Amino acid sequence: MTTPKNDKNTRTTGRPTLNEVARSAGVSPITASRALRGIPSVAEELAQRVRDAARELGYVANPAARALASARSQTVAVVVPSLGNQLFVETLEAIHAVMRPKGLEVLIGNSHYSRDEEEDLIRNYLAYQPRGLLLTGFERTESARRMLDSSGIPCVYMMDLDSGAGLHCVGFSQLRAGAAAAEHLIARGRQRMAFVGAQLDQRTLLRGEGFRRALQQAGLYDPALELLTPRSSSVGLGCELFNQLLASHPQIDAIFFGNDDLAHGALLEAMRRGVKVPEQVAVLGFNDLPASSFMVPRLSSIRTPREAIGRRAAELLLALMAGQSIAEPVQDIGFELMVREST
Amino acid sequence: MTTPKNDKNTRTTGRPTLNEVARSAGVSPITASRALRGIPSVAEELAQRVRDAARELGYVANPAARALASARSQTVAVVVPSLGNQLFVETLEAIHAVMRPKGLEVLIGNSHYSRDEEEDLIRNYLAYQPRGLLLTGFERTESARRMLDSSGIPCVYMMDLDSGAGLHCVGFSQLRAGAAAAEHLIARGRQRMAFVGAQLDQRTLLRGEGFRRALQQAGLYDPALELLTPRSSSVGLGCELFNQLLASHPQIDAIFFGNDDLAHGALLEAMRRGVKVPEQVAVLGFNDLPASSFMVPRLSSIRTPREAIGRRAAELLLALMAGQSIAEPVQDIGFELMVREST
DNA sequence: GGCCTGTGGGACAGCGCTATCCTATGAGTC
DNA sequence: GACTCATAGGATAGCGCTGTCCCACAGGCC
Numbered sequence: 001m002t003t004p005k006n007d008k009n010t011r012t013t014g015r016p017t018l019n020e021v022a023r024s025a026g027v028s029p030i031t032a033s034r035a036l037r038g039i040p041s042v043a044e045e046l047a048q049r050v051r052d053a054a055r056e057l058g059y060v061a062n063p064a065a066r067a068l069a070s071a072r073s074q075t076v077a078v079v080v081p082s083l084g085n086q087l088f089v090e091t092l093e094a095i096h097a098v099m100r101p102k103g104l105e106v107l108i109g110n111s112h113y114s115r116d117e118e119e120d121l122i123r124n125y126l127a128y129q130p131r132g133l134l135l136t137g138f139e140r141t142e143s144a145r146r147m148l149d150s151s152g153i154p155c156v157y158m159m160d161l162d163s164g165a166g167l168h169c170v171g172f173s174q175l176r177a178g179a180a181a182a183e184h185l186i187a188r189g190r191q192r193m194a195f196v197g198a199q200l201d202q203r204t205l206l207r208g209e210g211f212r213r214a215l216q217q218a219g220l221y222d223p224a225l226e227l228l229t230p231r232s233s234s235v236g237l238g239c240e241l242f243n244q245l246l247a248s249h250p251q252i253d254a255i256f257f258g259n260d261d262l263a264h265g266a267l268l269e270a271m272r273r274g275v276k277v278p279e280q281v282a283v284l285g286f287n288d289l290p291a292s293s294f295m296v297p298r299l300s301s302i303r304t305p306r307e308a309i310g311r312r313a314a315e316l317l318l319a320l321m322a323g324q325s326i327a328e329p330v331q332d333i334g335f336e337l338m339v340r341e342s343t
Numbered sequence: 344m345t346t347p348k349n350d351k352n353t354r355t356t357g358r359p360t361l362n363e364v365a366r367s368a369g370v371s372p373i374t375a376s377r378a379l380r381g382i383p384s385v386a387e388e389l390a391q392r393v394r395d396a397a398r399e400l401g402y403v404a405n406p407a408a409r410a411l412a413s414a415r416s417q418t419v420a421v422v423v424p425s426l427g428n429q430l431f432v433e434t435l436e437a438i439h440a441v442m443r444p445k446g447l448e449v450l451i452g453n454s455h456y457s458r459d460e461e462e463d464l465i466r467n468y469l470a471y472q473p474r475g476l477l478l479t480g481f482e483r484t485e486s487a488r489r490m491l492d493s494s495g496i497p498c499v500y501m502m503d504l505d506s507g508a509g510l511h512c513v514g515f516s517q518l519r520a521g522a523a524a525a526e527h528l529i530a531r532g533r534q535r536m537a538f539v540g541a542q543l544d545q546r547t548l549l550r551g552e553g554f555r556r557a558l559q560q561a562g563l564y565d566p567a568l569e570l571l572t573p574r575s576s577s578v579g580l581g582c583e584l585f586n587q588l589l590a591s592h593p594q595i596d597a598i599f600f601g602n603d604d605l606a607h608g609a610l611l612e613a614m615r616r617g618v619k620v621p622e623q624v625a626v627l628g629f630n631d632l633p634a635s636s637f638m639v640p641r642l643s644s645i646r647t648p649r650e651a652i653g654r655r656a657a658e659l660l661l662a663l664m665a666g667q668s669i670a671e672p673v674q675d676i677g678f679e680l681m682v683r684e685s686t
Numbered sequence: 687g688g689c690c691t692g693t694g695g696g697a698c699a700g701c702g703c704t705a706t707c708c709t710a711t712g713a714g715t716c
Numbered sequence: 717g718a719c720t721c722a723t724a725g726g727a728t729a730g731c732g733c734t735g736t737c738c739c740a741c742a743g744g745c746c
Contacts, residue, residue, distance in 0.1 A: 065732035067407035235634035291578035408702035
């Protein structure tokens with residue numbers, strides 16, 4: 001009477017809605033919803049009509065409305081500690097390859113190897129009601145752990161197994177991989193073996209621990225030959241640490257690097273300084289990044305199965321999301337020692 | 344105490360809602376909403392009470408409900424062609440660094456250098472009603488272009504400028520960068536210069552084009568010395584192409600690689616085969632990845648300002664999202680020739 | 687025929703928030 | 717004191733979709 005209530009709908013998105021698709025197909029919105037979601041209780045002829053109408057209008061479902069109405073999204077969140085490390089990029093690729101065909105969106109979070117950043121990411125992602133979560137390792141804040149527990153959202157842990165009791169995890173034993181590195185160098189007759197680790201995330205520390213124990217067992221452990229730094233791993237840092245190590249301990253005859261980046265730097269620096277690899281010093285890397293087999297000399301490394309980890313973790317998560325019972329909650333994918341010229 | 348209440352209604356998320364925060368603070372839901380969004384029309388004393396209640400309950404706003412009600416999300420989508428290239432990872436970092444403090448979520452899409460995949464990603468992301476979009480380059484399908492146009496969502500294009508008329512873009516001229524590469528090698532007295540490009544995305548092609556034109560101008564262009572392949576750039580491919588080029592054209596005295604990965608492979612292969620760089624062949628890379636300055640010999644390269652591109656593109660997008668008028672829609676960040684030992 | 691069952695499809699009522707009104711209050715004006 | 721006017725806060729009504737009931741109807745059985 002006094003105030004016209006017919007306001008222009010500025011709140012709408014302007015994109016076609018399910019209602020319009022339904023009207024255009026001559027069915028009710030619910031039937032349209034069911035048809036587009038592939039729910040079988042819709043007669044094929046009707047479903048086809050709805051799909052045609054949707055294509056015609058360029059309809060794409062509004063994920064916010066969908067998430068709100070159903071209290072679940074079509075999203076899976078992944079948190080990795082770094083995108084600079086090719087390792088995690090390849091893992092993400094494999095996850096994508098499994099999730100995308102299922103119509104699941106993959107949210108990528110980068111924690112920069114920081115527990116606090118990871119906690120923020122998890123808090124943030126949980127608000128999106130993801131169908132599942134893929135996390136790296138077991139190292140996180142207590143409150144992140146609590147949020148995960150109380151959320152009830154399925155979660156798979158990637159990369160490590162060593163302290164994953166009671167959790168669903170896909171990876172390999174970092175401890176055993178470190179030990180394998182030591183055993184290889186010992187088998188090559190090396191006597192004074194160093195470990196160089198950067199970043200100091202839990203996995204690097206575990207590799208160092210495995211390496212150390214194997215050396216101790218062989219009576220070859222020298223604590224002075226461990227070089228650890230919290231700085232982040234890079235080729236340049238590898239150069240620097242190699243020099244530092246050789247300057248302080250010229251007698252060493254093998255180095256195990258916690259990451260291939262570092263080993264690449266060491267090989268380049270050795271080349272530059274005329275240090276003979278492997279004659280004077282053997283160099284062993286970790287992860288076996290794509291470039292490693294092309295280094296001079298070709299780098300021996302422990303190949304980590306990141307493609308398989310990503311894929312299997314994604315598949316495990318899908319099974320959890322579907323409520324299936326899991327026969328093997330802990331999946332050990334193993335690792336492979338790639339022996340090349342540098343050892 | 345925060346006791347998760349067990350609704351029988353399965354449609355709820357189980358997490359605390361704005362209503363509960365409001366009740367606990369003794370205000371209406373709308374006041375709570377305003378208080379938490381920092382809308383100034385709420386008395387400070389009330390706002391504080393609401394914030395306290397929210398913290399107490401561990402309340403995190405439901406982004407789906409928020410997006411639905413306001414027809415806008417708190418999200419910005421970025422599409423890059425690859426995560427395997429460090430270049431884009433660094434760009435993403437810079438974007439994050441600008442967006443996160445503003446409370447904006449960054450969705451990362453990887454198009455794998457495929458127009459069709461990019462179109463899918465864009466269609467998908469547009470459904471999320473992002474506040475803005477950051478895309479790489481200008482090469483895309485017609486229907487992707489149409490979707491972007493009709494969405495009305497602000498968009499900034501990164502990396503290239505050469506065909507960005509009328510668009511908001513941040514980057515540098517790939518053409519001029521290619522020309523700069525040629526000029527540098529010419530200034531070094533080289534006579535038979537090759538160009539090696541992989542992936543064959545538009546930017547690589549433009550760099551090649553700039554290189555070619557500059558050689559033509561100097562009367563030094565030989566079409567036989569262009570080696571192009573659609574395979575994706577890697578160190579291994581660099582080795583292979585280097586060998587191939589030297590086998591077919593042993594007389595060349597300089598190679599410009601469209602990406603540092605390839606140049607790294609070439610340097611390693613040269614080392615392995617005893618080809619002297621730069622005496623016999625000068626090698627020039629592109630992007631100046633972190634490892635380049637540690638190669639043997641240290642790789643000369645054209646440094647691309649990806650950190651600045653990411654940051655400036657993000658800032659430009661923020662300005663567009665805020666409806667500000669843009670003084671400079673095309674921002675040329677330039678590039679820098681890093682002359683090192685390999686040339 | 688009466689009764690059941692199964693099946694396709696629709697009506698309805700929200701999911702958790704926010705845009706848009708609208709009211710109550712109190713200060714300021716003449 | 718009667719009138720404005722600004723302002724804090726509330727009431728209401730959706731945003732676009734889906735979970736849950738419910739109904740109409742065909743076919744089978746006794």
